[in-house]
Amino acid sequence: MSLIHLSRLLFAAMAIAWVAAATPPAFAGPYEDAVAQFAEGSFADSEEAVGKLVASGNPRAADIITALQDGRLYKDEDTKLVFIQAADGKISNAATGEAVAALPDNASKVRLNNKLRRTVEAAMAGLTLLSPDLDKRVQAAQQVFKSHDETMLPTVEAALKAEKNAAAKQAFAEARAAILLFKSDAADPAKLDAIAVMKARGDQDALALLTAMPTEQSAAVTNAVAGAKASIERSLAIWSLVQNGWYGLSLGSVLLLAAIGLAITFGVMGVINMAHGEMVMLGAYTTFVVQEAIRTHYPALFDYSLLIAVPLAFLVAGAIGVLIERSVIRFLYGRPLETLLATWGISLLLQQAVRTIFGANNREVGNPSWMSGAFDIGQITITYNRLWILCFTLAVFALLLAMLRYTSLGLEMRAVTQNRRMAASMGIATSRVDALTFGLGSGIAGIAGVALSQIDNVSPNLGQSYIIDSFMVVVFGGVGNLWGTLVGAFSLGIANKFLEPFAGAVLGKIAILVLIILFIQKRPRGLFALKGRAVEA
Amino acid sequence: MTPHILTRSLDRGAALFLVVLAALGVLLPLLNLLTPESSALHVPTYLISLFGKYVCYAILALSIDLIWGYCGILSLGHGAFFALGGYAMGMYLMRQIGSRGVYGNPVLPDFMVFLNWKELPWYWYGFDMFWFAAVMVLLVPGLLAFCFGWLAFRSRVTGVYLSIITQAMTYALLLAFFRNDFGFGGNNGLTDFKDILGFNIQSDGTRAALFLLSCLALAIGFLICRAVVTSKLGKVLIAIRDAESRTRFLGYRVESYKLFVFTLSACMAGVAGALYVPQVGIINPSEFAPANSIEAVIWVAVGGRGTLVGAALGAIVVNYAKTVFTSGPLAPYWLFMLGALFVAVTLLLPKGIVGTVNAWLDSHKPPPTDAADSAAREDGVIQPKPAE
Numbered sequence: 050m051s052l053i054h055l056s057r058l059l060f061a062a063m064a065i066a067w068v069a070a071a072t073p074p075a076f077a078g079p080y081e082d083a084v085a086q087f088a089e090g091s092f093a094d095s096e097e098a099v100g101k102l103v104a105s106g107n108p109r110a111a112d113i114i115t116a117l118q119d120g121r122l123y124k125d126e127d128t129k130l131v132f133i134q135a136a137d138g139k140i141s142n143a144a145t146g147e148a149v150a151a152l153p154d155n156a157s158k159v160r161l162n163n164k165l166r167r168t169v170e171a172a173m174a175g176l177t178l179l180s181p182d183l184d185k186r187v188q189a190a191q192q193v194f195k196s197h198d199e200t201m202l203p204t205v206e207a208a209l210k211a212e213k214n215a216a217a218k219q220a221f222a223e224a225r226a227a228i229l230l231f232k233s234d235a236a237d238p239a240k241l242d243a244i245a246v247m248k249a250r251g252d253q254d255a256l257a258l259l260t261a262m263p264t265e266q267s268a269a270v271t272n273a274v275a276g277a278k279a280s281i282e283r284s285l286a287i288w289s290l291v292q293n294g295w296y297g298l299s300l301g302s303v304l305l306l307a308a309i310g311l312a313i314t315f316g317v318m319g320v321i322n323m324a325h326g327e328m329v330m331l332g333a334y335t336t337f338v339v340q341e342a343i344r345t346h347y348p349a350l351f352d353y354s355l356l357i358a359v360p361l362a363f364l365v366a367g368a369i370g371v372l373i374e375r376s377v378i379r380f381l382y383g384r385p386l387e388t389l390l391a392t393w394g395i396s397l398l399l400q401q402a403v404r405t406i407f408g409a410n411n412r413e414v415g416n417p418s419w420m421s422g423a424f425d426i427g428q429i430t431i432t433y434n435r436l437w438i439l440c441f442t443l444a445v446f447a448l449l450l451a452m453l454r455y456t457s458l459g460l461e462m463r464a465v466t467q468n469r470r471m472a473a474s475m476g477i478a479t480s481r482v483d484a485l486t487f488g489l490g491s492g493i494a495g496i497a498g499v500a501l502s503q504i505d506n507v508s509p510n511l512g513q514s515y516i517i518d519s520f521m522v523v524v525f526g527g528v529g530n531l532w533g534t535l536v537g538a539f540s541l542g543i544a545n546k547f548l549e550p551f552a553g554a555v556l557g558k559i560a561i562l563v564l565i566i567l568f569i570q571k572r573p574r575g576l577f578a579l580k581g582r583a584v585e586a
Numbered sequence: 587m588t589p590h591i592l593t594r595s596l597d598r599g600a601a602l603f604l605v606v607l608a609a610l611g612v613l614l615p616l617l618n619l620l621t622p623e624s625s626a627l628h629v630p631t632y633l634i635s636l637f638g639k640y641v642c643y644a645i646l647a648l649s650i651d652l653i654w655g656y657c658g659i660l661s662l663g664h665g666a667f668f669a670l671g672g673y674a675m676g677m678y679l680m681r682q683i684g685s686r687g688v689y690g691n692p693v694l695p696d697f698m699v700f701l702n703w704k705e706l707p708w709y710w711y712g713f714d715m716f717w718f719a720a721v722m723v724l725l726v727p728g729l730l731a732f733c734f735g736w737l738a739f740r741s742r743v744t745g746v747y748l749s750i751i752t753q754a755m756t757y758a759l760l761l762a763f764f765r766n767d768f769g770f771g772g773n774n775g776l777t778d779f780k781d782i783l784g785f786n787i788q789s790d791g792t793r794a795a796l797f798l799l800s801c802l803a804l805a806i807g808f809l810i811c812r813a814v815v816t817s818k819l820g821k822v823l824i825a826i827r828d829a830e831s832r833t834r835f836l837g838y839r840v841e842s843y844k845l846f847v848f849t850l851s852a853c854m855a856g857v858a859g860a861l862y863v864p865q866v867g868i869i870n871p872s873e874f875a876p877a878n879s880i881e882a883v884i885w886v887a888v889g890g891r892g893t894l895v896g897a898a899l900g901a902i903v904v905n906y907a908k909t910v911f912t913s914g915p916l917a918p919y920w921l922f923m924l925g926a927l928f929v930a931v932t933l934l935l936p937k938g939i940v941g942t943v944n945a946w947l948d949s950h951k952p953p954p955t956d957a958a959d960s961a962a963r964e965d966g967v968i969q970p971k972p973a974e
Contacts, residue, residue: 321746380933385746386660387932390887393880394928401921517757517876520750555761562758566734566751570741 080105084113084144087131087159088124096165099172100200111176113143118169123156132156171198178208183217190220197227197258223250230262240270248277252428256281288428293546299435301542302442303504305535306497307515308522309446312534313490316523317466320378320487321389324396325519326512327403328370328491332362332498333507334403337412352417355499362495369399370491374484382483396512404509414502438500445496450531452489462486466529521565527575537576541565599944600812603895604805610637611801615794631790634797636909638865640902641800645807645858647885647901648894649851652811654883655892656820657847658827660745663752664855665879666759667727669869671856673763674726676776676869677710678719679787683780696778697771707769716783723860724853731852732845739841739848744830753876760874775870782864793865800861804898807854811894814847823847881924887931890938899940 083101086094099117102110116122116133122143123132131143132152140149161169170192177189178201186208193201205228209221226243229235235243247255259278266274307329314322336358343350343357350357373395381388416434423432453459464472465482473479498511505511518541526537541561548557569575614637617629646668653659685692689699693706712718734755738748766772785792814820822843825833834840863869872878882901889900904927911920931938937945 321749377929377933386654386749387936389660389662389746389749390880390884391929391932394884394925394932397921397925397928401918401925404921405918517754521754524747524750555765559758559761562754566754566758567737569743569747569751570737573741573743573747 297543297546301539305538310494326516328494332495366495367492527577533577649854651897663756667855669873671859727856763871890941896940
């Protein structure tokens with residue numbers, strides 16, 4: 050450390066002597082010397098100069114380094130003057146900041162090479178380390194953490210001392226530790242401290258730095274590194290489990306949302322609705338239309354667009370569901386295979402209708418501000434839209450359960466499902482209940498579309514991608530049982546995400562499909578089968 | 587025994603079908619090969635390939651009708667067996683390219699060279715021999731159907747559940763075949779074929795021969811199906827379709843019957859796929875798409891399920907309509923028409939074209955009405971003619 054300092058001092062002294070000899074000694078000082086050094090022309094000199102500029106702490110340093118970075122810095126080797134050409138073409142003297150009419154004739158650009166470019170980037174980070182803006186400081190600290198450039202150490206230490214904010218302080222401490230890890234002449238205790246800091250940080254970056262450390266170290270340091278690495282790897286493994294669990298929950302909520310309407314139409318009514326996915330699609334397109342209307346007429350309401358879209362999507366999809374039930378499905382009760390074919394035809398019709406009206410391309414559906422962004426818990430990142438969808442799904446599920454349990458329509462639905470003729474003789478208008486149940490299932494699919502429009506492409510094919518998954522969820526969970534659908538969706542979602550790291554996304558999905566096919570062999574009626582006479586009906 | 591089966595399985599409609607098929611199978615290639623291009627009677631080669639494609643679809647429809655119309659098994663994954671047969675043939679054709687590929691590798695197909703593979707994966711061994719590929723065309727779909735059916739029928743997965751898991755099966759295969767590292771050409775599939783058994787695949791003669799072969803395969807498939815459904819076995823199948831539990835209680839091993847007919851049907855679908863591939867010149871994973879399988883089911887429904895002739899007819903009619911509409915200015919409306927067709931057939935024409943015509947003919951015949959016959963027709967189900 051001291052050696053480097055000494056050589057630097059020597060060099061600086063030499064430079065000063067040199068500069069002093071060549072130019073009128075009107076200004077002298079570390080800043081001015083550094084600026085003048087750019088005029089020497091060699092890359093090594095420029096690099097030296099950048100370092101000294103940063104150390105000088107002069108407010109104009111940032112301008113000069115930016116100019117250098119952008120190729121707007123000019124030098125005159127005869128007069129040893131350095132000029133900045135501003136973005137608008139105005140010329141100024143770099144050292145003094147005074148405006149100059151024009152560049153001297155023999156002025157040339159200060160050239161950059163890759164090594165110098167890296168130094169310049171690090172230097173910019175060093176300058177922003179002292180920025181009054183908190184975000185910039187933290188960002189700069191993270192930059193230094195990644196580059197662990199030794200020359201930044203004094204600046205980082207100065208910044209660490211001056212820092213008041215806890216988060217920034219931590220960032221500086223980590224940046225300092227990163228530098229110390231790679232500093233060949235750092236003392237062992239300092240390195241051990243640095244390793245402890247890395248261990249506390251405990252993320253992938255820290256692990257990477259520890260792995261990249263030079264290998265010639267004292268025994269104590271080597272041991273500490275090994276220990277820290279093991280500890281970080283352990284904690285990362287745990288966090289990746291948590292992460293997979295969260296992804297699984299998130300996927301499960303999407304599956305549940307898509308399948309929950311099907312659990313009503315297929316599970317409760319026994320109607321195979323292949324057009325279910327298209328109900329989801331209609332919900333997504335309703336969201337699109339609502340957002341378009343809001344964009345053109347009431348831009349201020351944009352954050353509420355989803356809240357407006359939810360009831361509308363329910364109504365649109367529900368109404369179309371009732372229409373389908375009244376016009377087609379009611380003639381096909383008791384002929385499930387024909388129902389399947391007819392509803393497949395309806396799904397083609399709906400898809401093509403949407404394609405004709407809105408075009409075949411993806412439509413842009415925006416995220417409201419409260420749904421965009423993310424936050425961190427430990428080592429995992431949770432995006433707000435996934436979180437909201439999970440909450441929304443559970444809310445819809447709870448509402449649906451309550452509706453079936455506590456409202457008279459729910460009561461009638463359950464009665465018709467369990468024994469149609471008995472229900473009819475008790476005075477329930479079974480065909481009206483059929484239509485409403487189908488409408489309810491479709492409407493919920495529409496609501497699902499609102500949520501899915503936030504994370505998926507809104508295109509006429511949106512529904513297709515969910516239909517097979519939805520059926521798998523309902524069949525896996527057990528037909529006629531909403532709780533089965535819930536458990537089915539979340540277990541499939543989580544299983545899928547835990548398989549993915551081993552098998553890859555596509556193979557994981559195939560594995561899940563194969564597992565379900567095998568599972569159905571074992572339990573043909575799903576996880577939570579209805580028992581009793583209803584089963585064979 | 588054999589003449590007995592033949593006479594029993596050939597009623598008037600079936601005989602008419604075979605005669606028309608034979609006439610087409612001979613006449614079209616002749617008109618293509620022997621007439622000059624300027625002649626009004628000349629049939630261009632592209633039409634031969636097009637009709638060849640329809641005939642392959644008809645074989646697929648036949649195989650679906652055998653299980654759906656006569657045994658009540660609605661498979662939404664028959665396109666998978668079709669595509670597997672097609673891939674087996676495609677692999678043979680790929681190996682026949684030899685060093686004429688873009689990269690000129692004598693062993694590896696182009697896509698493997700492109701993926702930087704060094705040697706042929708084990709499951710490509712043997713496909714340079716035609717007999718091996720021909721066996722695989724039957725064996726691979728048959729084996730898959732056997733395993734799948736064995737699992738499904740034994741645990742009594744029936745009705746829509748079976749339909750849904752067959753759909754999941756073909757969907758899983760679709761995803762798998764899309765992968766490059768699966769070794770079947772990924773997204774692009776297998777294409778760029780040069781010749782088959784030494785004959786140039788593009789030449790008029792080969793095309794005509796393939797068309798004739800497809801017609802022959804359809805005729806043989808039809809006869810096999812007729813033989814099955816008019817035999818005692820066929821009676822049991824119909825009993826299973828109409829009342830599965832009752833048949834089981836009568837002492838029949840329902841799952842064995844279903845397994846047999848499902849596997850047979852899958853083999854037929856595989857043959858259809860194998861004949862299809864050289865005529866269209868490509869096989870890619872989109873053949874596994876669940877939509878394709880459902881579309882094949884609607885051909886059967888349009889023609890009339892449980893009539894065999896109707897299935898073949900439905901496949902040809904619907905696909906002809908598809909060709910006409912998707913190539914003209916009406917192309918954007920084709921999916922509307924297809925969707926409407928699904929709905930209309932199930933609602934208004936549950937017996938399909940042939941079924942409705944049969945019913946109409948029956949009702950205009952002097953009545954040997956017996957209660958069972960009319961009851962069956964009430965269900966929208968056409969019984970095959972009793973053996974004479």
